[in-house]
Amino acid sequence: MLKKRGYQAQKPSDVPLRGWWDISKRLVHNLGQDNLSLVAAGVAFYGLLAIFPALAALLSLYGYFFSAADMVEQLDRVLSLLAPASQDLVMSQVQELNAQSQASLSISAIVGFVLTIWSSSKGAQAMITACNISYHESKKRNLFIALLTRFVFAFGAIIIAVVALATIGILPVILNYVGFERNIDWTIKLITWALLAAIFLLSLSIIYRYAPHRRAAKWRWLSCGALIATCMWVVASIGFSFYVSRFASYSETYGSLAGVVIMLMWLYISAYIVILGAAINASIEQQTLTDSTIGEPRSRGERGATVADELTTKQRQQVDKE
Secondary structure, eight states, X not given: OTTTTTTTOSXXXXXXXXXXXXXHHHHHHHHHXXXXXXXXXXXXXXXXXXXXXXXXXXXXXXXTTSOHHHHHHHHHHHHXXXXXHHHHHHHHHXXXXXXXXXXXXXXXXXXXXXXXXXHHHHHHHHHHHHHHHHTTOOOOSOHHHHHHHHHHXXXXXXXXXXXXXXXXXXXXXXXXXXXXXXXXXXXXXXXHHHHHHHHHHHHHHHHHHHSSSSSOBOGGGTHHXXXXXXXXXXXXXXXXXXXXXXXXXXXXXXXXXXXXXXXXXXXHHHHHHHHHHHHHHHHHHTTOOSOOXXXXXXXXXXXXXXXXXXXOHHHHHHHHHO
């Protein structure tokens, strides 16, 4: 019976169909009980607060090396992934920054960077809290380690965002150089989404491994949630952009705030998908009785991770029978 439900699985692919049914029921129960949608709203809120200071800081630095025309051209490629209302919102911020003097831009860069770090760190803390809830963990780290982890994740998010934006900006130049003149728009979009998906997948794997206050899980127990969440994020982002541009009437309902509302909704969807991936991993990891944490195998109760240490009611009954 232990094998039929995957209680002795060494990796997720060892779990049989009956075990995946248990995982699905556990996931649905946990999502309803943990109110993860509220935590996702907090992550989205702080993410929105971080976007515009970050934009001000990046554009201020960009303005030292490139002209306003170059800046707008590069941004057009990035903004093509957003809904029209969000594009207008960002471009209005760019126009205001272009009208400022170099001295004002320097101040904007400093203030924007400070606000970005603060907002990003609050968003990182909300994400860490969400991962703790998903993995049924309490706060176990001391204050210094907790703050260090929070700011490392904040800086990491900023660096990943810069790399993603740079990739989108440089990609057309590379494609033109290698001779992809025909159908270049579609080629750019396909490669852009593929690169963004790869960056998102890598970021999720790091978040799921190091964010929760627990002994880290082996990579094999993080891959399913990260892969599912990445696929969902790509589909949801493309679908939401299509819906907003074709059917939704946010501009009629929210007026000048439409761009902010659309961006906040997309951030909320993204945050919820990230948290859902963590919940999927936790539900899968809880299905096996073998040690899923890093290092040498340990007995239950000594693994430093709730989902790896504690038995579900059904598991306890099966173990007692065996």
